[in-house]
Amino acid sequence: MMESNPLQPRFTSDNLTTLQSHILAEEQLHPDATGDFSWIMSAVALAGKTIANKVRRARIEDVLGDHGDVNPHGERQQKLDVIANEIIMRCLGDRANIAVLASEEGEQPIVLRNREEGGRYCVMFDPLDGSSNLDVCVGVGTIFSILRNERRKPREMPHYLQPGYRQVAAGYILYGSSVVFVVTTGTGVDMFVLDQSIGAFVLVATKIRIPAARAIYSVNEAYSDHFPPAYREYLAFAHAEGYSSRYIGSMVADVHRTLLTGGVFLYPPTKTHRGGKLRLVYEANPMAMIIEQAGGRAIAGAARILDLAPTDLHERTSVVMGSPEEVAHVERFICREQSTV
Numbered sequence: 480m481m482e483s484n485p486l487q488p489r490f491t492s493d494n495l496t497t498l499q500s501h502i503l504a505e506e507q508l509h510p511d512a513t514g515d516f517s518w519i520m521s522a523v524a525l526a527g528k529t530i531a532n533k534v535r536r537a538r539i540e541d542v543l544g545d546h547g548d549v550n551p552h553g554e555r556q557q558k559l560d561v562i563a564n565e566i567i568m569r570c571l572g573d574r575a576n577i578a579v580l581a582s583e584e585g586e587q588p589i590v591l592r593n594r595e596e597g598g599r600y601c602v603m604f605d606p607l608d609g610s611s612n613l614d615v616c617v618g619v620g621t622i623f624s625i626l627r628n629e630r631r632k633p634r635e636m637p638h639y640l641q642p643g644y645r646q647v648a649a650g651y652i653l654y655g656s657s658v659v660f661v662v663t664t665g666t667g668v669d670m671f672v673l674d675q676s677i678g679a680f681v682l683v684a685t686k687i688r689i690p691a692a693r694a695i696y697s698v699n700e701a702y703s704d705h706f707p708p709a710y711r712e713y714l715a716f717a718h719a720e721g722y723s724s725r726y727i728g729s730m731v732a733d734v735h736r737t738l739l740t741g742g743v744f745l746y747p748p749t750k751t752h753r754g755g756k757l758r759l760v761y762e763a764n765p766m767a768m769i770i771e772q773a774g775g776r777a778i779a780g781a782a783r784i785l786d787l788a789p790t791d792l793h794e795r796t797s798v799v800m801g802s803p804e805e806v807a808h809v810e811r812f813i814c815r816e817q818s819t820v
């Protein structure tokens with residue numbers, strides 16, 4: 480009989496465990512759990528199913544293309560950015576235990592209730608990541624990050640601005656050739672696929688582990704002339720070593736591929752985005768938690784992404800994440816550069 484490899488994800492074959500029952504079962508392991516958390520996850524799942532339906536029907540319902548407005552970052556909003564944002568607000572907005580909802584599409588976070596009124600969690604999200612790919616039918620996704628609404632002293636940073644290592648859960652829903660829900664609550668990474676016929680996310684893999692190494696990099700190489708020298712030196716190394724390249728242009732899809740097949744995803748500082756383009760709170764942090772929980776690494780320059788202390792909801796960061804050995808290659812060039820400055 481073949482020995483099972485503990486480093487491989489356990490793919491399930493019974494397909495009888497739904498996301499909801501999985502979260503409820505996990506909650507049973509915590510004697511002090513109130514059920515609040517599974518209540519939030521069910522709202523995220525409902526939002527994911529509703530957005531998936533909209534994405535599938537986008538061309539039919541004629542909701543592709545520009546909304547005609549810009550988001551807080553000055554980027555043009557797609558109609559579906561706005562629709563996905565509204566769906567999430569509707570699904571999570573009436574969950575009595577949510578204190579703050581914050582989105583890429585809203586300048587300010589929405590404070591629903593304080594701690595005394597039962598607001599125990601802050602949920603931050605990118606409603607639709609990669610939305611400029613929608614018109615051409617490429618995978619897009621929803622990214623979410625959940626923090627505890629800690630009691631804070633007056634004048635301290637607002638409660639939704641906490642380093643990523645304090646996330647209690649994070650994940651994404653990828654609307655690709657199938658709809659995939661990937662989540663971590665800090666005890667490994669689980670993956671669910673939407674079974675349209677029963678309208679539920681069913682568990683397909685638990686304890687996913689990212690491959691330790693894979694000679695693939697994922698970066699918008701067209702900007703490489705403007706990358707800091709360390710990233711250009713890394714690319715020269717990767718070329719010399721015969722690496723392959725894959726870049727979709729939706730972070731959620733690029734990181735999902737990296738999680739399952741290995742390699743490294745990068746969004747370095749560029750001429751237009753000197754501090755990096757991706758948003759720390761609702762893009763980099765949740766994806767970094769997933770990658771770390773799967774045994775990978777996620778860095779910004781020489782720092783661990785999850786250790787960065789955000790000072791603004793929409794602040795940006797550079798990103799390098801993926802297989803531990805591949806991130807270490809990039810890190811080697813970054814650290815060499817820093818030591819010669």
Ligand code: AHG
Nearest residue numbers: 607608609610611699728729730731
């Ligand atoms: P969003 O659609 O939420 O604004 O995010 C787009 C992001 C991210 O998904 C992707 O990795 C990156 O933009 C692609 O940027 P480039 O087109 O500059 O490569």
Ligand code: MN
Nearest residue numbers: 605607608609
């Ligand atoms: Mn995004």
Ligand code: MN
Nearest residue numbers: 583605607608
């Ligand atoms: Mn987005």
